[in-house]
Amino acid sequence: MPGLASFKDYRREWFADDIKAGLSVTAVALPVAIAYAQLTGVNPLVGLYSCVLPMLVYALMGTSRQLIVGPDAATCAVVAAVVTPLAGGDSVKHWQLVMTMTAMTGFWCLVASRFKLGILADFLSKPILMGLLNGVALTIIVGQLSKILGFKFDERYLLDRLAAVPNYLSDVHWATLAMSLGAILVYLLVKRFKPSWPATMVVILACTLVSWGGDLTQYGVVLVGEISLDMPGVQVPVFDLGLARELVMPALNLAMVSFVSMMLTARSFAAKNGYDIDPDMEFRALGMANIASALSQGFAVSGADSRTAVNDAAGGKTQLVSLIAALIIGIVAWLFTAPLAFIPQSALGIVLVVASWSLIDLKTLWKLRLRDKRAFLLALTTFVAVLLIGVIPGITLAVLLGLFQFLQVVMRPTDQCLGLDAKGVLRSLDGSDKAKAVPGVFIYRFNSPLTYFNASYFKRRLLERIAAEPVTPECVIIDAVPSFTHADISVMAMLSDLHNLFKRKQIRLILAGRKRQLLTWCEAQGIPTGEGGLLIRSDLYLALKMSQLYRQALAEGQAPPLKRPVELDLVLEHSHL
Structure with missing residues (x-):
């Protein structure tokens, strides 16, 4: 509490x-x-x-x-x-x-x-x-x-x-209409001359006094009428279970809408008064x-x-x-x-209209x-x-x-190709001159967690992006941080397919980020990693450095400086630190 x-x-x-x-x-x-x-x-x-x-x-x-x-x-x-x-x-x-x-x-x-x-x-x-x-x-x-x-x-x-x-x-009914117009007039006058007063309360009091003093029932104005204090006691409802079933889904909808509406109000006033609220509580x-x-x-x-x-x-x-x-x-x-x-029913109608008008x-x-x-x-x-x-x-x-x-946001999210700006910082390639693509390297970011229902879309978008490149890249680096958030069999199967496809095309596939998790998941699914398998690096910059080093070694006609990628990881990570 x-x-x-x-x-x-x-x-x-x-x-x-x-x-x-x-x-x-x-x-x-x-x-x-x-x-x-x-x-x-x-x-x-x-x-x-x-x-x-x-x-x-x-x-x-x-x-x-x-x-x-x-x-x-x-x-x-x-x-x-x-x-x-x-x-x-x-x-x-x-x-x-x-x-x-x-x-x-x-x-x-x-x-x-x-x-x-x-x-x-x-x-x-x-x-x-x-x-x-x-x-x-x-x-x-x-x-x-x-x-x-x-x-x-x-x-x-x-x-x-x-x-x-x-x-x-x-x-x-003209008498009822007259009472309604009178209620509206009272409300507007209070709002105009006494804005600090509770206008709806004043309207109800005024209409109730008029009704009590003028005996409006003789003119056909409908009142709330005598309120019985003998309400039915709390008991098991006497209607059949089928009616109760009709209430289950509407009650769920009502709980949802009531909570969202309540949270919008609660959060706005909490922010105004400088404290936080707990949604679950x-x-x-x-x-x-x-x-x-x-x-x-x-x-x-x-x-x-x-x-x-x-x-x-x-x-x-x-x-x-x-x-x-x-x-x-x-x-x-x-x-x-x-x-x-x-209280006249028409006055209550005016109160409801005023309350609804604010919505x-x-x-x-x-x-x-x-x-x-x-x-x-x-x-x-x-x-x-x-x-x-x-x-x-x-x-x-x-x-x-x-x-x-x-x-829609999760299944069809936005994606970006990344490049380097003049300071060597990775940025999105947005058509401006702020960043340029790295020669021979394609860096891709998918802005949603990967799961079974968007894995095929991820694969399709990646291949479409690569196909749109003027020159087929030698290396594809995928930012694993935003997309590989949890283990999913369908996602790992798709990743294995991509690795085999790129291997046939002599394209190196590198995942950057979440290295420890990805190594564990790949091992569990039987996906080879390391030399000859899927390459996994600690972050995007390390993956990019290693790909450039590998490309430089190939351009010089030499083998990579270290044959074992694990050793190369350690060396580059040390120099990076």
Whole structure:
């Protein structure tokens, strides 16, 4: 529990800032949690439950000092998209499916932490996540139009809903629309004249007071309604096992996206405040927070970027902020649920639209086409997929795109031919006059670890590069450091083929770097090394010196100074030192 260390070394001067930040986070988290419960399709009280215990757990188990966990727009949209079709309109089954998917998400996070998969924080690239979040945000905004305008969508998918909007204009409920416009006006006025105030909290309070004083139900305005404290107890779900199977892969996708999104937020604030975080421990903390949410009848949580930004802006120093916010939210959920019944649904819709609007960054996405067309295509593909085929298939596609992007980099990496500059330093031959090729020597670098699925590509690229040379080289030197990182039978078989091919063409093949490892691997695979076999040198400069010495001896019509390459290695290494 890394959080305990920060509490152990807690400084008294931090307390005032942490209290202020805790109150600020609470003011933002309360209305958002209630709104996200509506988005998920569960009792508004569940939104508060999803804050209390997860915040406490992360405060003890997380390594970020500023990160606030809680309901998140993207995670709630994913849960709703998966659970709603399976529940079939049964509210109890819906709640049980939400709990089950949340617990599964936590389980996947714990598995990933156990196998040290914190590196998955880099798996979904920034462009892919950018396209995903933009698509999810637009999906949420369009979905909330029905609450804001006072009608109900019959269509399920975003584009279908957009196409049907003109047909619903005649069904607009004017009293609900007036309440929505009033909520927007209050939000804009607070942002304009009191930017330090929690605008969403002010909107909810104002709309609740109007609803309570004006009895808006007589005008047909839909309210949250009475919130029952008699929530179904924690129990074994009553639906069949087949439904649970439907949640396994969506829960895995949700764990992946939640973790990547959380790490982007956590890393940015950690860098700003001058400390490091542990990705594997963050995976575990996220898993435990989701399991805690499921056990407290809540839904999936993730790192909340807006509440984390509020925490940092208010000067929060430690995870005591989360403890304070969790305590206040818990008191509200226990003692002050009655006022929540008067909150208009349209006001919650406005809060969700405002929260989702902060996720939209189409301008930056469009700018990618000028900086990196490949990244722009990845982001655009993910964005369009979420809009066309829905949130869950869009997330699955985003994960696959991340995997394909990684495989493409590893399977088809860049490569270079190397030469010497005027100072005798090895450099890439890039068409400029900075470096020139060494006569009779071809130096090749493959910028990826060699394994079974790119070994044939390595061989093909090397032979193509050599074939493009105006004169067939007498010696080929391969930089072994970036490519020969682990023993692979397919790679060693390919290396043996290359050695035999070059030997027939009277070309000397030399591997430079990782000498001890390569000698061991070659011996294990029966590949001859040394005189008459594959030559392995300690580094590129030594390999180049030896090849030049060998070439000089041949040019003078003499045998090499030392017949045994091992002795020559020792002599040159000594002179090199």
